[in-house]
Amino acid sequence: MSEFVFATAQYESGDWDSAPLLPANVIDSIARYTSIEVAPTGVIVPLSSPSLFRYPLVYLTGHLPVRFSDAERANLRQFAARGGLLFVDDHNHDIDGTFHKTATEELTRVYGGLKPLPKTHPLYQAFFVFEDGPPTTSHELNGWGDNLVHKTLSGVEREGRLVLLFSNKDYSSEWNYHPENKRFLSVDNTRFSVNIVVYALTR
Template sequence: MSLALVANLIDTIARYTILPVAPRGSIVPLGSRRILEHPFVWFTGHFPLAFTRQERTNLREYVDRGGFIVIDDHNHDIDGEFHKTALEEIATVFGPDALEEIPNDHPLYTKFFEFDRGPPATSHELNGWGDNLLHRHLYGVLRGDRIGLLYSNKDYTSEWSFGPDTKRFIAVDPTRFGVNLVVYALTS
């Protein structure tokens, strides 16, 4: 995981909300039972993904107990190995039909900031990097009406991996969607 992403997301939450945040965040292995202590988990990667039995158990329990995990394809490539293996692992843990398209009018997109058209596009999509596609939806594993796992092809990890001080040079802060994700995790 990009430490710049962690710092930037923490800065964004502190800047726009009154939520208490740990100044350095917390990096916890998926195989550790400590993951169950955290309401929000960000998971990203480039390479083929293969969970251990313990990681699968923890992931399932984490989602079933109300946790919210974002899995972000850092390659932004639907033909890439991370994407293919992540979908296989999600199917193994939650079942072959568990991953559903999240409608663009889902409450996730209005939890704090308004994203009227669904998930915000990234510069990686707009510049044609990765698979050269603009992904119009995110996907999720639902528990009732609540999203427990959110899967993204959009590569928010790269989009948000810049120093927090850089925000003063950006007209619209792209990390605002991260606030929605965290607020959703804490209130849904």
């Protein structure tokens, strides 16, 4: 049985490493709540590299404009066709911002149009149940970025399975802390990451 390895996408155009503690936090959550075999550290995988296909779930974030090279675009197309899931989160939390605009433009070129996911999407019940859809982040509540609480995530599905999950809710900030600090929280705010991983592994 192959263990799950959390992969962060490295792309050429922006600050892909803006949330370096997020992988450890997500790995910690997977280990805390599930029996999934998980590697203790994450990996960084360039989008243009064939290595991308070793990690069928890849996380991508940043603040700066996203412009994929032709190689990255071609890789992502194949990645989606073969069943990989790309999770993109806007670290600016700003739908008027350059990351959001450029990322949606580039992702639309690769995947086609993004569609909002309804509250009843299987992602929100894959492990923990989130009846109201994606959980709100503290940054949203604090008026960070565009000062909006985004009610939905967006995505692209192929044959009933998500291949792209796009978030404006700034989970990158929400989850970018050392997992040791989880004990300070009354409610673990990383539980939704477990849903994403369990969904990717079981659908």
